[in-house]
Amino acid sequence: MTANTVTSDENSAFGGWLKSEMLKKGVTIGNLSEKTGITYTGIRNIVVGNTVSPRPETRKNLADALQETVPAAVEATIESEAASLPGMTWVDFTPSDLETVPQSGGVYVFYDITDRPVYVGKSNNNVRSRVKDHQTRFWFKEPLVVRGAFLAISDPDLCVKVETILIKFLGKHALLNVKGVTRDLED
Known part of the structure; x- marks a missing residue:
């Protein structure tokens, strides 16, 4: 994958939204990495669906960099998946990117x-x-x-x-x- 290419497996509500916003704005994973401090791999994992439920801080950081707000329906999907175990929170992360x-x-x-x-x-x-x-x-x-x-x-x-x-x-x-x-x- 080059810095200008974004692919998505569409398994992630947030990853699908992120890919769509990046394409609309002509923003690459590399651009977002520079703006957010999240590694290229960390963002790529979200976009391709490896990271389905990123931390709230990660989602906010990416949305702010795009000057957008994550749609309520996308947030609700993430929260419902993360809250499937009452009293416990589930998130995905990229191990090589400590920020995630x-x-x-x-x-x-x-x-x-x-x-x-x-x-x-x-x-x-x-x-x-x-x-x-x-x-x-x-x-x-x-x-x-x-x-x-x-x-x-x-x-x-x-x-x-x-x-x-x-x-x-x-x-x-x-x-x-x-x-x-x-x-x-x-x-």
């Missing part, structure tokens, strides 16, 4: 280029700090880590339980997890 990563406690999952979950983690206080730490790891790069999803969980005990359950469900397919994973080495 939430700053609260909860459980997160990294996905690869094929949209397979490759890592499950948790942070009781600030997931952005954990993701920043992951950025120093040799495995933290595309195509292995392309997008992330986050479920805000304020209860530290519940956070540990949800992380453990997800790792157990992934089993030997929890590619990058070591703790809590059972692998049959005699396959």
Whole structure:
């Protein structure tokens, strides 16, 4: 994809709206990146539908850069998807762009280029700090880590339980997890 090309998978109400506004105004992903401080990859993930529910701050930053207001129907779609778990908030993010990563406690999952979950983690206080730490790891790069999803969980005990359950469900397919994973080495 070049800086002047925008494609969309139309799976995201916000991504579809963003693509449409960019096309109307002749704005590229690169232009928006310069105006917002959000990385090219972070914006591209929204436009192509990898990031379906970006953080409210990210949505506002992009809308302000376009000098537009996100339509109420688009916001309502995002909020209804994020609020599907009462008392918890779900957002998507681009792991390589810390500006898109939430700053609260909860459980997160990294996905690869094929949209397979490759890592499950948790942070009781600030997931952005954990993701920043992951950025120093040799495995933290595309195509292995392309997008992330986050479920805000304020209860530290519940956070540990949800992380453990997800790792157990992934089993030997929890590619990058070591703790809590059972692998049959005699396959």
